[in-house]
């Protein structure tokens with residue numbers, strides 16, 4: 242293990258807590274910043290964050306705080322686990338407390354509405370730094386809390402910083418791989434949330450395993466087609482942060498996006514589904530953003546369009562499914578096949 246260093250985690254939700262606790266268990270001094278003073282009190286007294294991670298013991302090295310300056314000042318790595326809607330506003334507040342040697346890692350799987358920026362791009366912009374990475378992969382926080390064997394990816398152009406994060410977070414149940422494709426890793430994490438909602442819908446309707454497999458595989462094709470249009474490398478989607486995360490979120494009721502889809506499939510409105518969840522389901526915003534971008538770029542994304550029609554235009558799920566099945570015949574993996582092959 243590396244020598245003990247100071248780490249900051251911004252965000253008091255489930256994933257922020259999981260990452261903070263792994264680093265704390267590895268012997269590092271972890272300051273977890275959260276806006277809720279009662280949650281800080283609760284952790285100090287009980288070593289639990291009951292709302293987001295029930296019955297998960299938090300290591301003594303984890304110091305919860307509502308003081309951003311205390312958390313960020315001189316932290317070697319600052320992980321940002323704040324939902325995309327509030328991401329920019331929180332990151333902009335840490336500017337007075339940072340220094341040139343710090344490394345900033347986004348764990349947030351979303352896209353900014355107004356700008357189509359990914360979260361690490363927001364960090365770059367707000368903090369005027371190139372010292373940025375992304376942590377993404379098939380990482381259901383509640384499974385990490387149970388110490389289920391899990392793998393993730395740290396992506397950054399800076400190989401040394403990737404190695405640093407690998408050392409800080411790796412243990413016998415959490416394994417961190419490295420990638421230099423920051424954009425591909427981050428884009429995959431954001432896009433898969435849309436398809437998790439669709440898989441939840443399909444599950445609620447009692448559709449079979451053939452259907453689930455078709456959905457997951459065609460989701461990957463659609464994500465890849467979109468990525469190619471954006472200039473991203475679709476091969477990165479074959480890794481943990483693409484296929485890996487797509488599989489876990491499209492198959493597990495622990496995924497909030499999947500749960501929202503399930504609730505809608507059982508007849509709830511979008512508002513009811515989100516209210517019941519009480520946590521962030523990034524895919525709902527991402528759907529709108531990607532739908533608009535696909536229209537603008539002229540990318541064929543039938544699953545995104547179908548979900549958009551169901552959630553925002555009152556279409557019936559069975560009508561959308563029928564149209565998808567009866568659409569013009571297409572080629573499999575066409576995004577990877579050159580003309581004439």
Ligand SMILES: NC(=O)C1=CN([C@@H]2O[C@H](COP(=O)(O)OP(=O)(O)OC[C@H]3O[C@@H](n4cnc5c(N)ncnc54)[C@H](O)[C@@H]3O)[C@@H](O)[C@H]2O)C=CC1
Nearest residue numbers: 253254255256257276322327348349350380381382520521
């Ligand atoms: N939960 C999971 O299994 C995983 C989540 N992620 C990603 O991590 C990001 C954060 O997710 P979770 O921690 O799971 O979310 P969560 O819904 O469990 O918690 C969100 C946290 O952010 C805080 N927050 C919201 N707005 C804030 C603001 N303006 N200022 C300060 N704090 C604010 C909330 O108080 C809460 O503590 C999401 O984008 C998600 O995609 C990534 C991997 C796994």
Ligand SMILES: O=C(CO)COP(=O)(O)O
Nearest residue numbers: 378379380381496497498
């Ligand atoms: O990204 C996740 C697992 O890798 C968590 O997914 P949800 O946000 O749908 O819960």
